[in-house]
Amino acid sequence: MANAMLHQTVGTLQLHGSSGIHFQGGNNSVRLVPKGFKVEVGFCKRGICSSGEKKFSIIQASASQTSVFDPVLSPSNNGTHESLKKSNEAALILIRHGESLWNEKNLFTGCVDVPLTKKGVEEAIEAGKRISNIPVDMIFTSALIRAQMTAMLAMTQHRRKKVPIIMHNENEQARVWSQIHSEDTIKQSIPVIAAWQLNERMYGELQGLNKQETADRFGKEKVHEWRRSYDIPPPNGESLEMCAERAVAYFKDEIEPQLLSGKNVMIAAHGNSLRSIIMYLDKLTSQEVISLELSTGIPMLYIFKEGKFIRRGSPIAPTEAGVYAYTRKLAQYRQKLDEMLH
Numbered sequence: 001m002a003n004a005m006l007h008q009t010v011g012t013l014q015l016h017g018s019s020g021i022h023f024q025g026g027n028n029s030v031r032l033v034p035k036g037f038k039v040e041v042g043f044c045k046r047g048i049c050s051s052g053e054k055k056f057s058i059i060q061a062s063a064s065q066t067s068v069f070d071p072v073l074s075p076s077n078n079g080t081h082e083s084l085k086k087s088n089e090a091a092l093i094l095i096r097h098g099e100s101l102w103n104e105k106n107l108f109t110g111c112v113d114v115p116l117t118k119k120g121v122e123e124a125i126e127a128g129k130r131i132s133n134i135p136v137d138m139i140f141t142s143a144l145i146r147a148q149m150t151a152m153l154a155m156t157q158h159r160r161k162k163v164p165i166i167m168h169n170e171n172e173q174a175r176v177w178s179q180i181h182s183e184d185t186i187k188q189s190i191p192v193i194a195a196w197q198l199n200e201r202m203y204g205e206l207q208g209l210n211k212q213e214t215a216d217r218f219g220k221e222k223v224h225e226w227r228r229s230y231d232i233p234p235p236n237g238e239s240l241e242m243c244a245e246r247a248v249a250y251f252k253d254e255i256e257p258q259l260l261s262g263k264n265v266m267i268a269a270h271g272n273s274l275r276s277i278i279m280y281l282d283k284l285t286s287q288e289v290i291s292l293e294l295s296t297g298i299p300m301l302y303i304f305k306e307g308k309f310i311r312r313g314s315p316i317a318p319t320e321a322g323v324y325a326y327t328r329k330l331a332q333y334r335q336k337l338d339e340m341l342h
């Protein structure tokens, strides 16, 4: 058990606007994180737990200081943010889930939790082949099964053979009961964070309706406006703008800090939650995003470098040399995999 870790939550860390970082544990309340403790970033369901307070846990680490998450530095810490921006480069992969049973039936799906079809399973596996040489350190998915299936199936193809493991931080018991007690096993794992903020836009009263029949009933133009306009919501549903408010906020608060710290990230999500994120990454206008269409199961690669997102398109096949020549780091990663596996 030399490598085993003892992680015990002993308090919480609170960020209070101008008054700084406070540690609150038992009867103690001190301003800074005490020596010998480290910060583990938690993911509360809504990203922000209450106004001005983000969810962190202070964990007391034994001799081994490793956890599934490396400490993440807040982007609001300007000095560090700037230096990380300069030094780090990371891959960002976006994948829209494979075909779902309601895509096949041409039904508005939105937040209804529908699994993949056989074709969707195959698309996810094919997507996995395309990214099998690209490093993945963390995976974010929506809370919906079609995105989670896609992420997991894609990872079955990855040459590095790390094990994707869904993090359960919904309450303290879930967190403790899913703890991994081997540093070596943790190193061979990829944390998977499921977040409702990455869910498909909520399609309101259109959910479950046939897309063609809806166009016949309300008119092609009206339905196109509901589906593709930026700020016009479908009846009692979310517009793309409303979807962006939660999806892009989550991306900025939870995903960008990981990229800033050099982590390679994959996001498996949905047509519209990804359209809103791409709108942010590519700085598209509300006019330009109208014509942005995403196919199911096609991975898209971005390189995050010097604080900028560089769009690299979709890796075509695992053998496509060009993809791995995008950056020296990617080429080196692939070379390492080749050496390891031959």
Ligand SMILES: O=C(O)[C@H](O)COP(=O)(O)O
Residues within 6 Å of the ligand: 107, 108, 109, 110, 111, 200, 203, 227, 270, 271, 272
């Ligand atoms: O939720 C749905 O119905 C689809 O996944 C996305 O639909 P859209 O193409 O109408 O945006």
